[in-house]
Amino acid sequence: MDNYVYRKFKNNLFFVLCFLCVIIAIIPLLSIIFEVVVRGAPQLSLQFLTQPPSEGGIGPAIQGTLILIGLTSLIGIPVGIMSGVYLAEYGNNKFATWMRTFNDLLTEFPSIVVGITVFTVVVLSIGSFSAIAGALALSIMLIPIVARTTEESLKLIPNTLREASLALGVHKWRTTVSVILPAAKSGLITGTLLAVARIAGETAPLIMTILGNQHFFLGFTQPMDALPLRIWRSALQPSAAVQAQGWGGALVLVLIVLSLNIGVRLASQGRLRR
Amino acid sequence: MNLKPSGDNLFKTLTTILAASAAIILLITAYTLLTGSLPAIQRFGIYFFTGTQWNPVVGREIFGALPYLLGTLVTSGIALIIGVPISLGIATFLVEMAPKTFRVPISYLVELLAAVPSVIYGLWGLFVMRFWVIDYIEDPLSSLLGWFPTFSGTPFGLDVLTAGLILAIMIIPTVSSVSREVIQAVPDSIREGAYSIGATRWEVIRHWVLSYGRSGIFGAVILGLGRAVGETMAVTMVIGNAIGPSAVPTSLFKPSQTMSSLIANGFLEATPASLELPAYMGVGLILLLLGLIINVIAHVMVSRVLKIKGGAVE
Numbered sequence: 001m002d003n004y005v006y007r008k009f010k011n012n013l014f015f016v017l018c019f020l021c022v023i024i025a026i027i028p029l030l031s032i033i034f035e036v037v038v039r040g041a042p043q044l045s046l047q048f049l050t051q052p053p054s055e056g057g058i059g060p061a062i063q064g065t066l067i068l069i070g071l072t073s074l075i076g077i078p079v080g081i082m083s084g085v086y087l088a089e090y091g092n093n094k095f096a097t098w099m100r101t102f103n104d105l106l107t108e109f110p111s112i113v114v115g116i117t118v119f120t121v122v123v124l125s126i127g128s129f130s131a132i133a134g135a136l137a138l139s140i141m142l143i144p145i146v147a148r149t150t151e152e153s154l155k156l157i158p159n160t161l162r163e164a165s166l167a168l169g170v171h172k173w174r175t176t177v178s179v180i181l182p183a184a185k186s187g188l189i190t191g192t193l194l195a196v197a198r199i200a201g202e203t204a205p206l207i208m209t210i211l212g213n214q215h216f217f218l219g220f221t222q223p224m225d226a227l228p229l230r231i232w233r234s235a236l237q238p239s240a241a242v243q244a245q246g247w248g249g250a251l252v253l254v255l256i257v258l259s260l261n262i263g264v265r266l267a268s269q270g271r272l273r274r
Numbered sequence: 275m276n277l278k279p280s281g282d283n284l285f286k287t288l289t290t291i292l293a294a295s296a297a298i299i300l301l302i303t304a305y306t307l308l309t310g311s312l313p314a315i316q317r318f319g320i321y322f323f324t325g326t327q328w329n330p331v332v333g334r335e336i337f338g339a340l341p342y343l344l345g346t347l348v349t350s351g352i353a354l355i356i357g358v359p360i361s362l363g364i365a366t367f368l369v370e371m372a373p374k375t376f377r378v379p380i381s382y383l384v385e386l387l388a389a390v391p392s393v394i395y396g397l398w399g400l401f402v403m404r405f406w407v408i409d410y411i412e413d414p415l416s417s418l419l420g421w422f423p424t425f426s427g428t429p430f431g432l433d434v435l436t437a438g439l440i441l442a443i444m445i446i447p448t449v450s451s452v453s454r455e456v457i458q459a460v461p462d463s464i465r466e467g468a469y470s471i472g473a474t475r476w477e478v479i480r481h482w483v484l485s486y487g488r489s490g491i492f493g494a495v496i497l498g499l500g501r502a503v504g505e506t507m508a509v510t511m512v513i514g515n516a517i518g519p520s521a522v523p524t525s526l527f528k529p530s531q532t533m534s535s536l537i538a539n540g541f542l543e544a545t546p547a548s549l550e551l552p553a554y555m556g557v558g559l560i561l562l563l564l565g566l567i568i569n570v571i572a573h574v575m576v577s578r579v580l581k582i583k584g585g586a587v588e
Contacts, residue, residue, distance in 0.1 A: 011474040015371055021363025022380055025450070027389050028443045032398045051435075081290050086289035086516075095290075101573065102297040108497070108569045109303075109562075110504030112534045116541070116558045117303040120310055144296050161576060173285030201391020202532070204506035208541050230392045235397050243401075250397050254390070261389045265382070 033254070042252025051251070053214050053230075056241075057248045060216045061230035064131070065256070067217060068210070068226055069200055071135035074095055076142030081181075084144065084150025087227055089176055091151070100151075106144040114140050115205035123209060129223040134210035138199045145198065149191025153184040190268040197260035200255055203228035227253045284416040303562065311556035314549045322556055330550040336579060337553035339533070341521035345434070346532040346564070349509065350502035352438025353445055357502075358495050360442070361449035362484075368450075369457045370479055381454070388447035396511030399440045404431035406510060407439060412527055426526040432514035435526040440508050445498035452497055456490030456579055457483055490584040493575025500568040503534075503561070510535035533561045 028245055050181055051057030057095040083103070123129055123210040181188070206212070211223040212233065218224070227249050234246030315322050318337055324336020368381055412429030419425040427433075460483050470477040484491065514529020517540075522531040531539075537554050544550040 007474050007477070011476040014476040018363040018367035018371060021360045022367055022384075024360055024525050025364055025387065025443070025446050026380075028391070028398075028403070029383060031402060032390060032394060035398055035402050036394065039339060079295055082289045082292040083295055084284075086293035090286060090289065091396040096293065098295060099458045102300055104573055105569050106300060108500050108504065108565065108572075110506070110534060110565045112504075112506045112537050113303060113307070113558050113562050113565070116310075116537065116555060117299075117306045119541075120306045120555075121302065140299055143299075147293075147296070172282050174281070176285070197389065201393065203391070203393040204538055207538055212543070228391060228427075231393050231397060232507060232511070235400055237456075246397060250394055254394060257389060257391055258386070261386070 017089055017233065033268050036247065036250050036254050038097070039244070040249075040254075042157065043248025048245075048248055053245075056194075056245070056247060058227070058230055058252070060214065060225040060243035061227045061249060061254060063217055063227075064224040064226040065200065065253070066212070067078035067131060067195060068138060068206075069222065070132055070197060071131065071220075072138040072142055073196055074236055075135060077146055077196075078112045080143040080146025081150045081188065081192075081196075083147040083178060084178075085154065085181070087151040088154035089172075089180070092229050103144045106140070107148065109141070111141060111202055112204040115208045118205065119208040121151065124223060128221055129209060129211035130221045131210060131217070131224040132220045134224065134226070137205035140204060140206070141199050141202060144193040148189060148193055150184075153187030153191060154180060156187065157183050165210055181186050184245060187239065191259055193264045197264070198258050200260070201257050227256075282438055291359040292316070294434040307555050307559040307562055309383050311540050311552050311559050314552035314556045317549060321535055322553070323560070326522060328518045328521075328546050328553075330553075332397065332545065332548045337549065339553075339554075339557050341516075341519065341523075342533045342557060343560060343564075345513070345521060345523050345530040346503055346534070346561070349438045349441055349513070350499055350544065351531055352435065352526075353441030354495060354499060355442075357442035357445045357498060361446050361494075361498070362453055362491070364446070364450040365457055366479055366484075368454055370475065370483070373480040381451070383473045384450055385441065392444070392505060392507040393439055393509035393511075395444060399436060399508055399512040400432075403440065404436055407431055407436045411435065423524065424526055426525045426543060429527050430514070430529070432512055432529055433525075434513065434523045437509045437513040437525075437530070437532070440468045440512055441502045441505060444505060444508060444566055445501050448501050449494050449498035452494035452576060453491045454489075456487040456576075458492060459490070459538050459579060460486045487579065489575055490579030493572050493579065496568055496572035500565060500572055504565050504570060506534040506538050510538045515539055533557050535565075537561075 048057045049062060050059045052060055070251065087100055090096065091100070104183065114137050118133050118140070122133040122136055152154070161179060161183060162175060164177045166172065170179070206226055206229050210226060210228040212225045213223045216224070231246045231249045234249065236243050237243060314337055319323065321336070321338055324340055325336070326341050327336045327338050329336050330361050359444040364384060369375055372380060408429050412431070412435065415425050416429050435453040464482050464486055465478055469480040473481070509532050513531060513535055515535065521531040537558055540550070541554050544554060
């Protein structure tokens with residue numbers, strides 16, 4: 001009997017421990033959101049959101065992040081989707097298996113290494129830190145994620161749909177573009193937006209590609225500011241006022257990233273949840 | 275051959291080329307880092323991997339990457355020691371224990387941890403968690419065990435321990451979601467068999483479920499290690515950024531440096547015309563190789579288990 005009581009006790013003990021693990025993981029999340037809101041909210045004002053740092057604002061950083069998101073999407077999404085289309089529609093061979101593996105490896109790439117590569121290949125060759133270089137670095141991180149979700153969404157489309165279209169005499173490429181991709185639309189949009197949300201907060205590869213500065217957009221081949229960079233640099237300043245600006249920037253970034261993330265997930269209602 | 279519609283060939287060629295983009299990027303990266311770091315590695319030879327000095331002054335340059343390699347390994351190790359049990363607890367709770375209504379919201383919250391940008395972790399670590407670490411962990415440990423080399427030094431909060439702890443939090447979503455999938459892939463017949471011979475829930479999990487899925491869980495852990503090794507910003511902001519011999523992580527309460535934080539901090543300030551830039555590239559190369567090895571192992575382990583899952587479902 002004692003043995004039974006002991007086993008029962010152990011069972012309950014581990015139930016409590018596992019529950020504690022969940023609590024331990026959620027505390028940082030809640031604390032991060034709490035601190036960012038409490039310390040960041042007092043900073044928010046029209047002036048803070050639209051003026052350059054010389055006027056105590058983070059306008060250029062917000063503008064830079066939006067430009068980066070746009071440019072990165074423009075480069076990364078088409079490449080990622082096409083690459084995913086190949087893996088899903090033609091991917092039943094050895095070449096595709098290898099490409100899938102490389103794709104997975106690139107997803108887990110140390111982001112700072114991407115920064116060094118783009119610095120060497122792009123920044124050194126055009127001779128200036130630039131918005132374009134930053135967008136390329138972020139695209140490199142975006143492509144494998146988009147390719148992966150595209151492949152997964154396309155594989156969910158039943159084969160009968162492909163067969164029906166091909167039976168009508170439609171070319172395979174036309175079938176893919178006009179039947180399969182539209183059928184997978186909601187999965188594609190969800191996956192792509194989540195991927196964009198994930199790279200929007202990337203900092204490391206931006207350090208050696210866009211450099212960061214105090215000005216509004218100067219051109220695609222000029223240095224540019226971005227929210228993550230501004231937050232990082234502000235946090236390391238000794239001045240409490242500048243640090244507070246960092247928290248304000250953090251609130252804006254968290255709002256962009258989390259609202260994209262939560263919004264997309266709510267809208268898709270766990271469609272992509274595995 | 276001419277009967278084949280040309281649109282199809284064009285489309286297939288185009289998607290094939292774009293599908294190869296990941297491989298091309300990997301090759302370019304490897305080539306760039308290799309050629310970029312060659313001057314430094316040729317000049318310093320084996321010292322580059324085993325040395326501890328970091329002096330960019332032209333004429334007296336010497337670069338050794340060992341402290342940063344150790345820094346990466348030690349902080350990632352701390353992250354695994356603390357993060358993995360918590361992640362396994364979460365995964366077990368979600369699959370085996372939680373009432374159905376709580377599963378989705380809880381896994382949702384844990385996944386949100388992965389959505390928080392790493393610079394925000396850094397900011398929070400620098401201004402909030404750092405003080406928790408000083409007050410509740412480092413001060414007590416230091417006064418109790420300060421005589422022991424691992425806990426020597428004055429607790430300051432910007433050190434190896436804080437960096438390891440923040441990495442532990444950051445790998446939780448990865449490790450817990452992959453191991454959750456692995457645990458879910460364990461066939462129910464295994465559980466039923468174990469329950470039928472009178473095992474308690476915990477015994478079923480401990481002796482049957484976790485041991486059945488151990489290679490997949492190992493893969494999840496390695497995947498978490500890969501995440502920790504490559505992480506840059508959060509670590510850069512809390513590790514204290516030591517350089518040279520003092521960066522060797524001999525104590526938990528000592529500022530140190532990881533490979534990625536070294537590059538993030540120093541790359542832009544590299545002394546022109548010195549070998550400092552090639553040295554950073556060399557550190558990047560070591561980081562790349564370490565990351566690739568870890569992820570290849572994880573990839574093999576996890577995909578093997580998910581194949582089992584596919585077989586069990588169909």
